[in-house]
Amino acid sequence: MNLRLHIWRQKEPGAQGMLKTYDVADVSEHMSFLEMLDVLNERLLENGEDPVAFEHDCREGICGTCGIVINGRPHGPVPKTTVCQLHMRSFHDGDSITIEPWRASAFPVVKDLVVDRSAFDRIVQKGGFVSVNTGNAPDGNAIPVPKVNADLAMDAASCIGCGACVAACPNASAMLFTAAKIGHLHSLPQGQTEKGARVYNMVLAMDDEGFGACTNHLECEAACPKGISALFIAKMNAEFVINSLL
Amino acid sequence: MNTELSGRTPLGSLADKWEKHKNELKLVNPSNKRKYSVIVVGTGLAGSSAAATLAELGYNVTAITYNDSPRRAHSIAAQGGINAAKNYQNDGDSVWRLFYDTIKGGDFRAREANVYRLAQVSGNIIDQCVAQGVPFAREYGGYLANRSFGGAQVSRTFYARGQTGQQLLLGAYQALSRQVGLGKVNLLTKKEMMDVVVVDGRAHGVVIRDLVDGKIEALTADAVLLCTGGYSNVFYLSTNAKACNVTAVYRAYKRGALFANPCFTQIHPTCIPVSGDYQSKLTLMSESLRNDGRIWVPKERGDTREPNRIPEDERDYYLERKYPSFGNLSPRDIASRAAKEVCDDGRGVGPGGKGVYLDFADAINRLGRNVIEDRYGNLFEMYQRITGEDPYSVPMRIYPAVHYTMGGLWVDYNLMSNVNGLFVLGEANFSDHGANRLGASALMQGLADGYFIIPYTLGGYLASTGVGERTEAVREKATEAVQHSEEKIRHLLAIKGNRTPTSFHRELGKIMWDKCGMARNEQGLRSALVEIPQLRDEFWNNLKVPGTGEELNQSLEHSSRVADFLEFAELMVRDALHRNESCGGHFREEFQTEDGEAKRNDNEFTYVAAWEYNGNNAPLMHKEHLRFENVELATRSYK
Numbered sequence: 001m002n003l004r005l006h007i008w009r010q011k012e013p014g015a016q017g018m019l020k021t022y023d024v025a026d027v028s029e030h031m032s033f034l035e036m037l038d039v040l041n042e043r044l045l046e047n048g049e050d051p052v053a054f055e056h057d058c059r060e061g062i063c064g065t066c067g068i069v070i071n072g073r074p075h076g077p078v079p080k081t082t083v084c085q086l087h088m089r090s091f092h093d094g095d096s097i098t099i100e101p102w103r104a105s106a107f108p109v110v111k112d113l114v115v116d117r118s119a120f121d122r123i124v125q126k127g128g129f130v131s132v133n134t135g136n137a138p139d140g141n142a143i144p145v146p147k148v149n150a151d152l153a154m155d156a157a158s159c160i161g162c163g164a165c166v167a168a169c170p171n172a173s174a175m176l177f178t179a180a181k182i183g184h185l186h187s188l189p190q191g192q193t194e195k196g197a198r199v200y201n202m203v204l205a206m207d208d209e210g211f212g213a214c215t216n217h218l219e220c221e222a223a224c225p226k227g228i229s230a231l232f233i234a235k236m237n238a239e240f241v242i243n244s245l246l
Numbered sequence: 247m248n249t250e251l252s253g254r255t256p257l258g259s260l261a262d263k264w265e266k267h268k269n270e271l272k273l274v275n276p277s278n279k280r281k282y283s284v285i286v287v288g289t290g291l292a293g294s295s296a297a298a299t300l301a302e303l304g305y306n307v308t309a310i311t312y313n314d315s316p317r318r319a320h321s322i323a324a325q326g327g328i329n330a331a332k333n334y335q336n337d338g339d340s341v342w343r344l345f346y347d348t349i350k351g352g353d354f355r356a357r358e359a360n361v362y363r364l365a366q367v368s369g370n371i372i373d374q375c376v377a378q379g380v381p382f383a384r385e386y387g388g389y390l391a392n393r394s395f396g397g398a399q400v401s402r403t404f405y406a407r408g409q410t411g412q413q414l415l416l417g418a419y420q421a422l423s424r425q426v427g428l429g430k431v432n433l434l435t436k437k438e439m440m441d442v443v444v445v446d447g448r449a450h451g452v453v454i455r456d457l458v459d460g461k462i463e464a465l466t467a468d469a470v471l472l473c474t475g476g477y478s479n480v481f482y483l484s485t486n487a488k489a490c491n492v493t494a495v496y497r498a499y500k501r502g503a504l505f506a507n508p509c510f511t512q513i514h515p516t517c518i519p520v521s522g523d524y525q526s527k528l529t530l531m532s533e534s535l536r537n538d539g540r541i542w543v544p545k546e547r548g549d550t551r552e553p554n555r556i557p558e559d560e561r562d563y564y565l566e567r568k569y570p571s572f573g574n575l576s577p578r579d580i581a582s583r584a585a586k587e588v589c590d591d592g593r594g595v596g597p598g599g600k601g602v603y604l605d606f607a608d609a610i611n612r613l614g615r616n617v618i619e620d621r622y623g624n625l626f627e628m629y630q631r632i633t634g635e636d637p638y639s640v641p642m643r644i645y646p647a648v649h650y651t652m653g654g655l656w657v658d659y660n661l662m663s664n665v666n667g668l669f670v671l672g673e674a675n676f677s678d679h680g681a682n683r684l685g686a687s688a689l690m691q692g693l694a695d696g697y698f699i700i701p702y703t704l705g706g707y708l709a710s711t712g713v714g715e716r717t718e719a720v721r722e723k724a725t726e727a728v729q730h731s732e733e734k735i736r737h738l739l740a741i742k743g744n745r746t747p748t749s750f751h752r753e754l755g756k757i758m759w760d761k762c763g764m765a766r767n768e769q770g771l772r773s774a775l776v777e778i779p780q781l782r783d784e785f786w787n788n789l790k791v792p793g794t795g796e797e798l799n800q801s802l803e804h805s806s807r808v809a810d811f812l813e814f815a816e817l818m819v820r821d822a823l824h825r826n827e828s829c830g831g832h833f834r835e836e837f838q839t840e841d842g843e844a845k846r847n848d849n850e851f852t853y854v855a856a857w858e859y860n861g862n863n864a865p866l867m868h869k870e871h872l873r874f875e876n877v878e879l880a881t882r883s884y885k
Contacts, residue, residue, distance in 0.1 A: 012797065030521040030634070038748070039524055045746045045801060050792050053800055055314070057487040059527045061628070062412055063318045078631075085631050110458060111798045118435065121315050125427035129420035130379045134299040134697045137370070137377035141334060144388030153381040154407060157416065161317055190379040 064160030171212030271706030292672025293473030295696025324411025352680020482755025681830025743788030
């Protein structure tokens with residue numbers, strides 16, 4: 001198939017960016033979206049042009065490195081699918097595709113489609129862990145966990161930290177990301193001891209980084225490649241309120 | 247040539263060695279630990295667990311990753327699970343059995359004492375991860391669940407759905423993040439290691455390049471830990487993440503660290519086949535699928551009928567035929583070679599004949615679609631996303647792909663290379679898997695090294711050597727190493743030729759896959775030794791990299807890594823050529839039994855081949871003879 005791509009090009013942070021148009025011919029339906037961009041980049045390189053910078057690594061949907069907005073949707077049109085797992089059979093000959101970076105002031109553009117997501121790491125550093133030094137642990141089976149809680153924890157913990165939730169949200173809120181980590185740890189007995197401080201510190205960190213608030217659009221849940229439920233946000237809010245009143 | 251190396255394994259009985267060694271290692275006083283600085287390169291399972299634990303102990307730690315976050319490291323992609331000798335299933339597991347399975351699975355080419363220690367600490371890893379909140383699978387009673395994996399007759403694999411690597415890495419990442427938040431770890435992201443600063447046989451630091459602004463600088467420390475993973479991407483197509491590379495360990499090799507058994511690479515039998523020339527990587531399908539899927543090809547060559555139209559008696563279920571007792575669950579190396587054999591015989595299926603069927607029709611008839619969906623639903627979805635085919639109605643097509651590298655930098659029992667103060671952890675070292683790794687053992691080794699071994703052995707080293715003085719010689723060497731790295735970057739940018747780094751990488755990968763892949767022979771290896779230097783020459787004369795070295799330049803990053811692969815590949819081929827035997831992942835066609843099985847040569851090759859860089863001359867080989875005092879060298883049989 002032949003495609004017309006409109007790609008966000010921006011030389012460096014703070015520089016003026018713009019959408020540039022590229023035609024790509026003979027795209028196989030079996031290519032992944034990123035392989036289609038590889039083909040474009042090889043061609044740009046051969047012509048002596050600067051290839052499009054984009055982030056990617058595992059290309060199997062788990063590392064969370066890739067992330068671009070395709071026709072206005074983070075990770076593109078297929079639900080629960082990262083852009084590295086999106087294949088060109090989801091597009092048609094003659095399609096025009098607009099490709100942009102995550103848009104959020106807390107995720108400044110580094111170059112082209114690459115953004116700086118270190119704000120996520122800083123939120124985790126404020127409480128997204130259990131304070132247990134190596135060597136402290138009792139036997140694994142000394143802490144039984146009901147299967148339903150373990151499954152719930154796993155649902156939340158499957159977050160890959162890609163940032164699609166922020167990109168999808170009209171407020172560029174990081175609520176789903178933060179709530180997923182809190183939801184993971186608070187579904188388990190191991191997470192109970194530091195519960196109050198964790199939710200308080202992580203929510204404040206989220207605000208400090210410049211992410212917006214949640215106004216229940218639920219776009220985050222729709223865009224999440226792992227299908228993490230926005231119910232975790234409600235739980236986080238409840239815990240935050242309780243903790244703030246205490 | 248052929249100097250004898252010692253692994254410095256402690257004396258005493260196998261079961262007591264580690265305890266005894268820990269008691270004898272010197273300790274660093276708690277208030278003195280902050281005087282020592284440690285650089286950890288790489289933040290996968292080994293790197294994150296080591297950095298977090300050393301910071302908890304009080305050392306000054308700097309952790310470096312080329313990704314934008316430590317959580318992106320490729321450990322995250324491990325699916326199946328992590329082994330531990332907990333014997334929670336009461337099925338007869340023990341430290342000894344885990345040790346024996348690992349030594350046997352490695353085809354008797356690993357160091358006994360290291361493997362035994364790995365089995366000993368395996369249980370502590372599970373405890374630690376549970377305490378961190380890793381959401382392992384549970385039974386209804388709330389206790390930990392286990393499943394079985396290839397090469398073992400007990401159920402000892404702990405797992406978190408099909409995302410065990412992700413959850414273990416997040417556990418280590420969170421422990422690391424806690425230390426970063428406390429100011430105990432200086433975390434540097436988007437920085438790539440370019441060189442090691444070595445003075446008088448001791449590592450004093452590293453040279454790093456900032457991938458966003460291109461700045462190159464030296465960092466000094468009292469010890470350096472390389473936790474930089476494996477080199478499967480020398481084949482271009484592998485199941486590794488795109489950025490995985492050999493640069494850190496290869497540059498350490500060029501500064502004097504020995505590279506052990508580089509030819510020991512693992513090919514995983516169940517990956518999605520290549521679909522076209524644009525293919526950028528291969529995707530693994532978990533080994534667990536072989537529990538219920540049956541592997542077959544048509545009996546007739548060139549049979550292009552739809553699989554469902556090929557009658558039962560015209561199918562060859564070759565694994566069940568050749569290995570009746572293990573059948574479709576034969577170990578990875580054996581299943582991979584059998585697939586190659588039938589495809590080479592012209593009976594492969596799919597585009598280019600490079601594939602075999604993995605068929606679930608029988609299992610669906612027997613158990614019902616619901617059961618299969620429950621067991622493998624996410625894998626079936628992934629397969630369908632990538633291929634556009636529905637594996638519930640059409641058999642999957644699979645083909646082997648490079649997956650893991652057992653070889654790596656040589657380390658002694660303390661995980662220290664022959665360069666003092668340069669430690670190597672996880673997949674980057676060679677130590678525990680011999681010539682073949684068993685499933686669910688990579689995660690175990692990475693975390694054993696980081697959580698439970700390095701905290702002791704590093705302390706022993708620092709307490710006996712003291713703070714590394716930043717002498718004039720160290721400063722000079724650091725400056726020189728920075729200039730050397732800057733020069734290399736300038737050189738890459740100055741070639742201004744016509745070929746892209748990807749095209750060189752692809753071509754190198756093809757040479758390696760054809761001549762140093764699943765099966766190797768002398769003739770092929772010798773021709774690779776001619777082709778690789780030719781390609782390398784072309785690379786340095788005809789490479790095209792746009793842009794500058796002072797900006798985010800992904801082509802430049804890739805070029806720098808390909809340059810190292812082009813040198814390293816030759817070392818790998820040399821090692822494969824010298825090892826005149828077949829063992830584990832290293833299959834030399836000249837050395838096989840009458841029915842095509844790997845034939846080891848224990849009399850001549852029961853050693854680790856550790857290669858020393860020798861400038862433009864051929865590398866020098868040192869041998870560490872492996873002594874098996876507790877197990878008998880047996881022929882692996884899965885018939």
